[in-house]
Amino acid sequence: MTLSTAKPRASNSALRRFAVPPALAATASVLGRRAIQAAGVVLLVSTACFAIVQSLPGDIAFRIAAGRYGYDQVTAASADSVRAELGLDRPVWLQLVDWLAGLASLDLGNSLVTGASVAGELGLHLASSLQLAVAALVLALIVGATVGALAAARPGGILDRLTTVWVSAARALPPFLLGLALILLFSVHLGVLPAAGHGEANNIVLPAATLAVGLSGLFARVTRDAMAQIRQSDYVRFAATKGIGSWLVFLRHVCRNTGVTLIAYVGVQVLVLIEGVVVVESLFAWPGLGHALVHAIFWRDIPMIQAAALALALMVVAMNTVVDLATAAVDPRPRHKEAVL
Amino acid sequence: MTNGVAMQELSPGPARVSQRPQWLADGTATQLISAALLAGLVAFAVAGPLVWPDHALQDLSRFLEPPGPAEPLGRDHLGRSVIARLAHAAQLSLVMAVLCVSAALLFGTLAGIAAAWRGGWVDSVLHGLSEVFIALPALLVVLVVSAIANGDLWTLCLGLALSQWVEYFRMVRARSGLVLAGPAVESAGLLQLGPVHIVRRHLFPELRPLLTTMATFGVGSSILALSTLGFVGIGVRPPTPELGLMITEAFPFYHEAPWMALAPVLVLTTILIGLLGLRSKESRA
Numbered sequence: 001m002t003l004s005t006a007k008p009r010a011s012n013s014a015l016r017r018f019a020v021p022p023a024l025a026a027t028a029s030v031l032g033r034r035a036i037q038a039a040g041v042v043l044l045v046s047t048a049c050f051a052i053v054q055s056l057p058g059d060i061a062f063r064i065a066a067g068r069y070g071y072d073q074v075t076a077a078s079a080d081s082v083r084a085e086l087g088l089d090r091p092v093w094l095q096l097v098d099w100l101a102g103l104a105s106l107d108l109g110n111s112l113v114t115g116a117s118v119a120g121e122l123g124l125h126l127a128s129s130l131q132l133a134v135a136a137l138v139l140a141l142i143v144g145a146t147v148g149a150l151a152a153a154r155p156g157g158i159l160d161r162l163t164t165v166w167v168s169a170a171r172a173l174p175p176f177l178l179g180l181a182l183i184l185l186f187s188v189h190l191g192v193l194p195a196a197g198h199g200e201a202n203n204i205v206l207p208a209a210t211l212a213v214g215l216s217g218l219f220a221r222v223t224r225d226a227m228a229q230i231r232q233s234d235y236v237r238f239a240a241t242k243g244i245g246s247w248l249v250f251l252r253h254v255c256r257n258t259g260v261t262l263i264a265y266v267g268v269q270v271l272v273l274i275e276g277v278v279v280v281e282s283l284f285a286w287p288g289l290g291h292a293l294v295h296a297i298f299w300r301d302i303p304m305i306q307a308a309a310l311a312l313a314l315m316v317v318a319m320n321t322v323v324d325l326a327t328a329a330v331d332p333r334p335r336h337k338e339a340v341l
Numbered sequence: 342m343t344n345g346v347a348m349q350e351l352s353p354g355p356a357r358v359s360q361r362p363q364w365l366a367d368g369t370a371t372q373l374i375s376a377a378l379l380a381g382l383v384a385f386a387v388a389g390p391l392v393w394p395d396h397a398l399q400d401l402s403r404f405l406e407p408p409g410p411a412e413p414l415g416r417d418h419l420g421r422s423v424i425a426r427l428a429h430a431a432q433l434s435l436v437m438a439v440l441c442v443s444a445a446l447l448f449g450t451l452a453g454i455a456a457a458w459r460g461g462w463v464d465s466v467l468h469g470l471s472e473v474f475i476a477l478p479a480l481l482v483v484l485v486v487s488a489i490a491n492g493d494l495w496t497l498c499l500g501l502a503l504s505q506w507v508e509y510f511r512m513v514r515a516r517s518g519l520v521l522a523g524p525a526v527e528s529a530g531l532l533q534l535g536p537v538h539i540v541r542r543h544l545f546p547e548l549r550p551l552l553t554t555m556a557t558f559g560v561g562s563s564i565l566a567l568s569t570l571g572f573v574g575i576g577v578r579p580p581t582p583e584l585g586l587m588i589t590e591a592f593p594f595y596h597e598a599p600w601m602a603l604a605p606v607l608v609l610t611t612i613l614i615g616l617l618g619l620r621s622k623e624s625r626a
Contacts, residue, residue: 040473048485172613174565176572176585177606180592275480282573294573297484309485316476 026328034321041313042103049306050099061088067113067299109303118307121292126311129288133277133315135204136211137266144216145262148223155228163220170217175276179210179283207284211276215269219262226261230254260331267323270316278312289315375618378611386435389428405598414604418594426582427604433577434584434612437494438563441501442556448502449509450552454544456510457517458536468514471507479504483566487575497576501563508555513548520547561616568609584609 061083065074068082083089087098102109108118151163173181186206230236231254239249278290285291289308296304406416414423456464474482479501486500520526526543564584570576571585579586584605591602 037472037476040469041476044473045477045485168614168617172610172617174569174609174613176569177588177609180588184595271478275478278478278480278484279569279573293481293484294575297487297575305485309481312481313477316478320476 027325030321030324030328034317034324038314038317041317042310043100045309045313046100046103046306047096049302049309050096061086063300064113067301068115103306108307111301111304113299113301113304118303121304122289122307122311125287125289125292125308126315128286129277129281129290129311129315132204132207132211132281132286132288133273135208136215136276137273139208139212140215140219141262141266143212144219145223145258147216148220149227149258151220151224152227152231160224163224167217167221170214173214175210175214175279176283178213179206179280182206182210183283203286207280207286210280210283211273214276215273218269218272219265222265223258223262226258227254230257233257256330260327263323263326263330267320267327270319270323273319274312274316371618375615379615379619382431382608382611382615383435385428386431389424390432393422393425393428395425405594405601407598408600415598415600417591417598417601423601423604426587427608430582430584430587430605431608431612433582434564434567435560437498437501437567438560441498441505441563442559444498444502445505445559446509446552446556449506450513450548452506453510453513454517454540456514457521464514467510471510474504474507475511477504479562480566480569483570484575487570494577497567497570501566504566505559505563508559509552512551512555516548516551517544520544557616557619561613564609564612 061079062074064086065078065082069078087095106119108122110116111118111121114121147163147166151157151160154160183206236249236253239253240246244252277288278293280286281288281290282294289312292304293308293312295301296308400416400420402420403416404418404420406412406420408415412422412424414427417423417426452467456467482504483497483500486503487497520543521539523543526539529539529543567576567583568585568588571583571587572589573585574589577583577586579590587605588602588609591598591605595602
């Protein structure tokens, strides 16, 4: 994915005292575009889930029966009863119409394994996934922006080079290896943090840190590049020439303009974040959407696969919508080119 | 990674004078090392399975045997040769990744050129489709598609290709649009040189460097996605050796046989570092 970095802003906008609130039209167009995208995502994911699960090898009814009654209790009779109960013997297109109609009426169905309502379970998973994602994102932004700002203070300096090494290392390490390394270090050898689980306050530390390391490296790089560029810009030099204190220049001009680039970049990184969530949750047994999805795929729990996949995909769309709106709010300049994402 | 150039542009004052000769500049050194690393790995992936043809040969009396002259990496918990499994796993990863990237690149490029060339409804349909796909995390696509068949290789490959074609499509569509609207293509059209000439002489030279960079990236992320899926337990099925799966299997024996876990980890990180280092300039992906 490529990112067209924002050009340094024209000086007149930096001289404005207040950001003009984004025009209603811009907000509406962002929301409209994202709503269409969300609808497409729902349709695609839902149909794909259905089609794929239909073409599974083996008899779904047997697997579901095994999930419900245990492997030693599965008989042809119990599989038949499952099949009759769930209507698995009707023609495929009828089941698909049912499927989409149920989805349209916001009924996600019941889990084929536990029999519980998927929507209820989904709420819990969504809450813990959001908790993890937000914690990781905040951590990554704080660390990344700080490191990037320090590196930009002296381009080519020792800290700048260390940052480059850190970015490359964070990128070369896949999240699951990083997570394993952290578990080995903090749980097995030092014994200071729990390796898995949910509910204690310190359970979130390792998974969030695992996610944040990869993201923070990228944020640090973007912050550094944007800041180094902005520091050289005419409006920052002019502000300094006017005699504004260096701290005020930093906060009012450098930080705000870097923020524009950084926020836009968060949108690009949302996909990476959500992918990371899936991996990290499976690794740390964090009861979120990714964990639920992996388990549902393993047990062929069709409604649950669909619900988890939809929730994850819609999370991406929602986060990108927020980023779009935030970008419009922070950067009031009219845009003629759409962002890449 | 080299951002020496960028740094020199950004640093105030005179540019730093490089002490080393030109061919050993920052970037080339990194690239040389990376290329050497990757070449070694490819050689291992190609020759390894020939040297150790059978990765499933068990000798339970020799389980967790430490490395020795006969077995450079010892044996795993089921008494199988670790190096044989590693060689086959490396081969599998590389072959799969190249296949996925080729499929995604071919489809994405063709779709992109078609959208830019035809415009109209073709463009609208393809663009709408890409809008939907761009919101789907790659791992999610692969997970859902790989659920088709229990980790059958072709479904994994299909899933990976499906999750990657969008990037090529969007890039090619944007770039081709610019090239096709330019005066060079217009005059080629007036000279009636035909679409083949336009693709070969105008589009291809423009797109090639970008596609190469993206494909390098794509191979890396495919290998990563494969091993991640194996690690989570929804990828390639045992007993097929796969890097992520080998890490998962080796982890419980981490204290007794650390070499078992470290070997696949090293191979994986070497591949990724090599691919990252190959790129001359850090691009923001």
